[in-house]
Amino acid sequence: MATLPDADQDLTSSPLFSPLELLGWSEFFADQVQPGEADLIPRRVASVHRARIEAIDVTGPVGLELPANPNTADFAVGDWVLADPLTDMLMxxxxxxxxxxxxxxxxxxxxxxxxxxxxxxxxxxxxxDFNLARLERYLIMANQAGSNPVIVLTKADTAEDAGLFQGQAEALQRDLPVIALNGRSADAVSLLRPxxxxxxTVALVGSSGVGKSTLVNTMTGPESDTKQKTGTIRQYDAQGRHTTTARSLHAISGGGWVIDTPGIRTLYVSxxxxxxxxxxxxxxxxxxLCRFRDCTHAHEPGCAVQAAVASGALVADRVERWRNLLAExxxxxxxVSGPRGNKIVRKKKY
Structure with missing residues (x-):
């Protein structure tokens, strides 16, 4: 369950931020509240379970009463909801x-x-565990989600040359921040402070055993009462167990919020x-810039992409991965089948 930052921290009394803004509230959400909903209370989802949802508001952790036959799978940690202040009913x-x-x-x-x-x-x-193809998939998901991606390289203190990993990661996407750190060190907090x-709100994603829960514990500070379990990894392949079994929202020491997520072994592109x-x-x-509008960038004459590969401006393997990801x-x-059997692509709202 999420908790508010410590009451003795200056940020909670800062005149620059309202109590709701400390939780991540902004004009984007305020503009959605209709005049008839002015009496409802904004709450932020802190954890989602099969039959219940826990939340947080300006008073601290609170429960939510759900309507009959709710589908909690429609809610995500980090969501903002409106609740009845008298009944705690999610509206x-x-x-x-x-x-x-x-x-x-x-x-x-x-x-x-x-x-x-x-x-x-x-x-x-x-x-x-370091795998460029997997990192590309996470970057695609982050880009699609509308979140800013940052790659965090943990266990940098155990590597002979963490800079080699950092350089490879930085080459994956233009202007991509890559931070190498020791997840147990207090320096990790200052490195991620920007x-x-x-x-x-930040969310941590990655495979099991890479140190997500350890990093969450460092970010939330020693006084946090929501410590995440940590586990060991197999030495021969650096694979770990799922120590985090559910997504949850935690207050970062000094400000901000972090969402920890279970390890994802397979990430499909869709x-x-x-x-x-x-x-x-x-x-x-x-x-x-290609000669043909329908160029596949594989063999056509006048292909600007293949010309860049030939000149060394583009790496051939990167172009191949691009093609493969598009195909997947x-x-x-x-x-889905539309009217009269026409095929239409299902559109998503983000």
Missing amino acids: SRLDRKSVFQRRTEGGRGQQLVAANVDTLLIVTSCNA WCGIGQ DVVDGIDTLFAEIIELAP NRDRTPV
Whole structure:
């Protein structure tokens, strides 16, 4: 369960921030409240379970009464909702500023991971877990979600040269911040401070065993009563156990909020064309310069992308990964039958 920052911290009495703004409230959400809803109380979802939802408001942790036959899968940690102050009944959910979601194997819909996240911290470690192809998939999801991605390299203190990992990660996307740190060190908090300001929300995603829960414990501080369990990893492949089993919202020591998530072993690409375009922006910018509008960038004459590969401006492997991700996205994006059998792509709102 989330808790408010310590009462003795200066940020809670700062005249620059209202109590709601400390929780991440902004004009984006305030503008959605209708005149007839003025008596309802904004609350932020702190954890979602099969049959209940826990939240937080300016008074601290609170419960939410749910209507009959609720579908809690429609809510994500980080959501803002409006509740009746007398009954605690959940009345409505406000539109999301950003939403991180993924498609599971065989699933028809998207599984919600976190909502209203300003920055997605993509966590991997400086060991055998480091995988560029997997990092690309997380970056695509972050781009599609509308969150700013930051790659966090943990266990940098155990690597012979953490700079090698950092350089490879920085090359994945234009202007991508990459931070190498020791998740147990107090320095980790200061290194991540630019993205953890008052009212800001970050979410941690990554494989099991990369140190997400350890980093959350460092960020929330020694006085936090919501410590996350941590586990060991297998030495031969750096794989770890799922020590976090549910998504949850935690107050960061000194300001901001962090959402911890269970480790994700498989991340499918689906319904994320914009996210792919952002990741491979240097290729997308060349495509209009090709001789043919329908150029596949594989063999056609006058292809600006292949010309860049030949000159060394683009790496051939990167272009191949771009093509493969586009193909996977096309194959995994569901289509539904429209009127009279016409095929239409299902559109999502983000």
